[in-house]
Amino acid sequence: MPDLLPENTPFAIARYTPDELKAALRKMYLIRKFEEGAEESYTRGLIHGTMHLSIGQEASAVGACMALGDADKITSTHRGHGHCVAKGADVSRMFAEFFGKESGYCRGRGGSMHIADVEKGNLGANGIVGGGLPIAVGAALSAKRLGTGAVTVCFFGDGANNEGAFHEALNMAAIWKLPVVFVCENNKYGMSTSTERSTAVRRIATRADAYAMPGVTVDGNDFSAVSEAMDAAVARARAGEGPSLVESMTYRWRGHSKSDRNRYRSKEEIADWMARDPITRMADMLVEHGIATREEIAGLEAGADREIAEAIEFAKTGENPKVAEVTRDVYTEAVQ
Amino acid sequence: MPDLLPENTPFAIARYTPDELKAALRKMYLIRKFEEGAEESYTRGLIHGTMHLSIGQEASAVGACMALGDADKITSTHRGHGHCVAKGADVSRMFAEFFGKESGYCRGRGGSMHIADVEKGNLGANGIVGGGLPIAVGAALSAKRLGTGAVTVCFFGDGANNEGAFHEALNMAAIWKLPVVFVCENNKYGMSTSTERSTAVRRIATRADAYAMPGVTVDGNDFSAVSEAMDAAVARARAGEGPSLVESMTYRWRGHSKSDRNRYRSKEEIADWMARDPITRMADMLVEHGIATREEIAGLEAGADREIAEAIEFAKTGENPKVAEVTRDVYTEAVQ
Amino acid sequence: MNMDAGTLARPEQETRELSYAEAIREAMDIALAADERVVLMGEDIGVYGGAFQVTGDLVHKYGTDRVIDTPISELGGAGVAVGAAMTGLRPIFEFQFSDFATLAMEQIVNQAAKVRYMLGGAVSVPVVMRMPAGSGTGAAAQHSQSLEAWFAHVPGLKVVQPSTPEDAKGLLLAALEDPDPVLIFEHKLLYKMKGEVPAGHYLTPIGKAAIRRKGTDLTIVATSIMVHKALEAAQTLAGEGIEAEVVDLRTIRPIDRETVLGSVRKTSRLLCVYEGVKTLGIGAEISAMVAESDAFDYLDAPIVRLGGAECPIPYNPDLERAAVPQVPDILQAARALAGERV
């Protein structure tokens, strides 16, 4: 940390330029607005299926990707819109995907649950809880073998930490010292099941000990705390020192998916967490440390609004896939 | 420990009667002789398929079952002959199974890899590494729900500890406080792969922390040490306090299976472990503490020899299953 | 839609209109009340009521010891159910989506299906597994599969696919009385379908198909939701003078040979309609079973299969519909088949 800054300067303020910080806040707005827009489109019947919103978890997604470049990879989850935006995706193509259009990231074949942006290093959301864990280890194996220097960040939820895939993946990453960071976004529930009822340990990060890797728990609604933990973990991975587990404590404001009746948690709990809005906290931090004015921040927010409105328009006017092409892309070359 | 005994009296000497201790040693001989007999029969072409011998691991199997009664259950592994004998099986019916006979425990359908004795509580060896772990948890769930008071001991190897099933099973056993004891027989290798190369932690017992359950590592060639750890773990389970993990450090003298060329370990290592023969150690302990004389011990051994010879004879003369009955017992009631 | 089972006597009980999901819940309620050994296990089946609200409020009636929320651990959870079934309980295990059974194939196929045989009959595994399956919900490739044919390939398992609320209840109660593992594939789009359901306890026999509509010109063997599409098509066809007999297979392991062959001997034409991928889907077995039987001699035309397209289920709704047989596809195939002469 440069010594011009006061002792208690948050990590992120010290580590990133004002432009980087404002870009990060802009992404957080973009995630929030993207999901609000998706939710509204869903309610109006423009999007079908279901979706899992990460509203309230924006600091975790954006903070976790701060130390990554386009060559680095992520694997994401069913609650993956935030990760996708954080890794640099274009919200127009994301919306187009949600609207099932040919111009979507998956050409309308994947939808919310498989949103991806391979060019930016997002190997995809995953409909299978824990499904991305071994895949992330595989991506890290590629990076190590091919010497690309890339790091893979593997997002997963607290619920996923009880899947066998978690155990197998973390063990292999550890014994082979692979450049991967496991980010457990602990939002207290796997669907309706609280971590108290599903998980034998109080802190998931302590499970890192079972793989002899560092494990830390951070306030996932504190952008700086997330980016600080990730900075260390990514650096460690990049240096060839192996994997880490970062547990990011956060909360989803919305129900699990569109069919959730919120029977398993209280209004008070939700209100309590909404009071810890990661976006407000990030904005306040930037103001407090003189990185941005309230006006600039309002501008970022308005910009995100505009971008989302345009993206929805782009999506609406896109072309539908041709029904005759339903079996296209099953194989790389068509099979009779 | 009754205070008539000197301070350094081994646990087993204090805990068990001379008859119980001699019966335990007899079982250890029986396991050793059973496997030597099976090996010889295999070499002579009387048994087909393959088998996994536990010679060198007898104290672990017998010590682990000391605290169990017939109502208690075990789940066993591909290396399961010792567990089967330890849980009280009849070696005649075991040999009959190896010879593929109708009088075998599995009526010739299962062979070595599925040896079982359900009446004595052995739910079966398992050909799938880690396959018995969730099943053991299920048996413990039954015991708890039905209030039978039974405890389940789940045997598995060091190699199995990297299966996802291990993680899922231990977590569920812990959150539901089930009466099950997980016994990891760590013989240093899963087939050819040493724990150093396969497992991120040095001591598998430390993985118990990831499930907030007690974990201990014991000298698996020391009958008393195994039975001591198991006594505590079984008592804890029986008292409704939940599961434990016991890691029993031992060694298999033979190759992994009949096709092993022993390329992954040294002659010295094998010799070193053979010098720590659990049977010799048990016999010495009984003599040292005045439980049995050398003559009595020789008698136990000779008795085991006789029993094995008779068992092989029983097996040889048994009837083969009828080929027409090949689809019998697929379902409880025949399906057209 | 003509939903009369035809070949099967209706239970004597009075009936009420229930949805397919309600009928399943009623079966579980009856079983939980009658037998202490019955437990429900699965993800979010407690206070959430199940992803498709099938377990509903049962947790409030029977408590968390009998309606057990598992962690997200399909392999372990299924294995716990198997071990519990081997030792005295009667677990009903719900996979949240049948797609997640891909994580538990080991326990289902290597353990549940085989342990009785491997142990020479010394144990049995009376476990019931509920499998919400099928497409049509916009949930894309990993939440829309119809994998039932895999399980129908495995000796030791029984596999049923109820198409009506009545059968959904009756087959679940029958599965609970069966000493062997029974897998129930429930189509997600049927959960809200209503139908008359007898009150109280009754059994729909495992291994028996139902003729849902009698006909003389061709036989349509269909499973699950495709039964309804076939019936809808049959009504249109009747207006064109083509009388289709619609056989609801109901159990896909063991298959009710006699009902299928009997129908084919009568109509001489066979169309199989199923949602699973066409290649090696259940229609492959129906076709092969008929083609190697004496009914082969009665066939007046090739056997036609309408199954799922050779692709994962896509997200876009038009593509999604195109990926599985629809009523117009059945009409087209049936017309061609009825017109065909060898």
Next chain:
Amino acid sequence: MNMDAGTLARPEQETRELSYAEAIREAMDIALAADERVVLMGEDIGVYGGAFQVTGDLVHKYGTDRVIDTPISELGGAGVAVGAAMTGLRPIFEFQFSDFATLAMEQIVNQAAKVRYMLGGAVSVPVVMRMPAGSGTGAAAQHSQSLEAWFAHVPGLKVVQPSTPEDAKGLLLAALEDPDPVLIFEHKLLYKMKGEVPAGHYLTPIGKAAIRRKGTDLTIVATSIMVHKALEAAQTLAGEGIEAEVVDLRTIRPIDRETVLGSVRKTSRLLCVYEGVKTLGIGAEISAMVAESDAFDYLDAPIVRLGGAECPIPYNPDLERAAVPQVPDILQAARALAGERV
């Protein structure tokens, strides 16, 4: 045993006699030498040389970074291979026994088979998975399965079953050049079988069957080890005046329709022989494919399937033999079929 591929031109290279296992090893050796992206992964494939000694000494030649012993973690291991394939490596993943793929169905079926489609073509998954399969080794129910039909039911996968050392090598090299996931089912009893194998690099095309013996009286479509049993039976049948054409399917997804249908059009009689459980085994698809094609009109007799018995594979050797088709079964079925007239 007549092992001439018949329909396929032999590569120009000189040949040597190798075992099936040696041929596979040679293919891996060639690939490892030619392409840095190729890695082998699996349990005990390093210093142990693989449970069936297929990888042999390759670890000494290429080191533990390229011949990677995995922990006993099939789901994770397969998933690592999938992730590696998505990001630039060309992994060849060995399941120690194909039975253990039951633990990895999630990664194989939900991920490897679907991710290209789900992502609209943005990635591909060039992973090769080797699956030692089949019975006959006395290893009982959990180490003897023939589960290939499951995978042939899954769009996005390609599935091959080489029956000769030449094809074992050629198909593995073809799989490595294929941009999509290819599963290779190797029969354990074939590993020691010897045959002429071309030196150097060549490809056996995926998706093409081979006519191993020409004949006019009936077609036997067989897979894997059953090809050899069929050829043995065919020789005996020839002595009785029955000329069987033996088609080695080689690839079971996608199936070589034209070769099968062409043969059936010629012989008018079809016998399918495969080791997997009869119900919904690969023979079901062959039968159904023929029965819905124009070749149906050429059939002079019902289509007969000889598949595995409807039971797990038992331990006792007599029972084990009885559980899968043997030469006398093929003879009996072929004689009956050749005699039959519609």
